[in-house]
Amino acid sequence: MPVQRWRPSVGGLLWVGVWTFPLLDPLSTVDGTRGGIIAGVGLGVFTLTYVVITTLGFDHREDLRRVADVGFGAVAALGVGLAAAYGEHWLIVMLFVGTCGAAVYAGYERVTVALVVLASVLAATVLLGLLHNALSTALITVIGTVLASGLVGAVRQMQRLIRELQRTRDALATAAVAEERLRFSRDLHDLLGHTLSVIVVKAEVVRRIAERDPAAAAAQAADIEDIGRRALVEIREAVTGYRESGLTAELTRAKGVLSSAGITATVQRTADPLPEAADQLLAWVLREATTNVVRHSGAQRCDIEISTVDGAAALSVVDNGGTASGAAFGNGLRGLTERLGAVGGTLQAGTRDGGGFAVVARLPL
Incomplete structure (x- = not known):
């Protein structure tokens, strides 16, 4: 089956992008030196990749799961690399690695993967804090990562339930339409089948007695006219849903x-x-x-x-x-x-x- 082209919504990109404001802290350490320029470029690539892959995770595109896997691998590699290279203020990028993993893997069928990813991110954050003698900062980042990842996972689960409810509602609407069509076909069959049968019977009577008893034939013809008119009224009432037959x-x-x-x-x-x-x-x-x-x-x-x-x-x-x-x-x-x-x-x-x-x-x- 061909893969449909993914076009993220501008609103989705902006919503995810707004929550990257904590990255202003490591950005403030970037200076005009060669190392600072490299750090700034790396942070920019990390932020862009994070926003795109997280938005893809929220879109529930199963046909692009491999893209999401590769994209999250890139986010994780960049995040760990930046935190390991630039010290205490850069540990905050690990929070975004965790939330990106929650967006990509916190679906109903991949909860185990999401938990493994979260545990790995938390362990890496602690180790990086020990590496830079910033254990207190690492612990604060761990708490923030747990809370933010839990929130993202809850939002993803809520999205899944909303989608299931929408599919269920559509299925119920389709079933209701089919049931109504069946009911209407039954009513129409009962009305027309009976009425046409009566008309046929009376028409046969008219044909048999027309020559020998014109008056009786005329009476039967009048009955046919009356039955036809009554049938028209009943059909109109059946269509409008107000038919009552005692x-x-x-x-x-x-x-x-x-x-x-x-x-x-x-x-x-x-x-x-x-x-x-x-x-x-x-x-x-x-x-x-x-x-x-x-x-x-x-x-x-x-x-x-x-x-x-x-x-x-x-x-x-x-x-x-x-x-x-x-x-x-x-x-x-x-x-x-x-x-x-x-x-x-x-x-x-x-x-x-x-x-x-x-x-x-x-x-x-």
């Missing part, structure tokens, strides 16, 4: 649809008024089951029963048609099975031993 209204509609298809419908309802959510969900089940009876069963009779048993509402739609209705367990019933399952309900559909097809939904109240 079970009582759906029962009336189911009997009319079955009757128009030449199917004798019987309805038995012993259930008390149901909670709104259960009422609407069972209305969807009744609509889908009735549509399947009309489209697939070839039945002459359909029995609908609504009851409450052991704290659960039960809806059964049973026809005496052929096995063709068994093929109806498609997107509609599958979607309703998922909806009922989400609230602890069940949906069973299949052929009966004595012939016909049954759909039974149970929903805890």
Whole structure:
């Protein structure tokens, strides 16, 4: 995979650069001699390398980890070299070696490396303090290095958590969109599947009776117009999220649809008024089951029963048609099975031993 070009932000470089002000102390010892010029150049190269590599560490660029490793090696070598060569005031550069190591290695997967680097920096600082007879300065630098490196490590961990939260939020948003699309497709299928099936049935009736009974054909055509208009209203309400379809209204509609298809419908309802959510969900089940009876069963009779048993509402739609209705367990019933399952309900559909097809939904109240 090609490595993307790294372009550090100006803000990031400035933020890291601002915290290099303690390096003004060794800079104050630089004079115009040859040795002073070399020390000044070395300090400038150290500072520039430190700012760039530390900023890279904060950017979490895993594809540039090798660059970060090499860059930190350069920072460490320059820091140790300057502190060893120029004495007490230069021990402060070891603090920046430690914070650079924390920025590069304090990630979740490299904490051990960061601890090893920090321990090495602290040990080197103490040894350099002994070399220059500046142990007290070395100990102060050690304390500062521990505190600064801990702060940098905490900031890096916070950045990692923020990035993970952002990825999680994006994943949840994607999942929510997919779930909403699935819900909308179910609603649209239930609405259009039922409505178009009814329109087809009534259109067939109109075609059969148009010549011998024009008045009845006109009445059926008027029903088709009414169904179409009602479907348009329902689709608009479904799109805006305000669709409410009650079970009582759906029962009336189911009997009319079955009757128009030449199917004798019987309805038995012993259930008390149901909670709104259960009422609407069972209305969807009744609509889908009735549509399947009309489209697939070839039945002459359909029995609908609504009851409450052991704290659960039960809806059964049973026809005496052929096995063709068994093929109806498609997107509609599958979607309703998922909806009922989400609230602890069940949906069973299949052929009966004595012939016909049954759909039974149970929903805890």
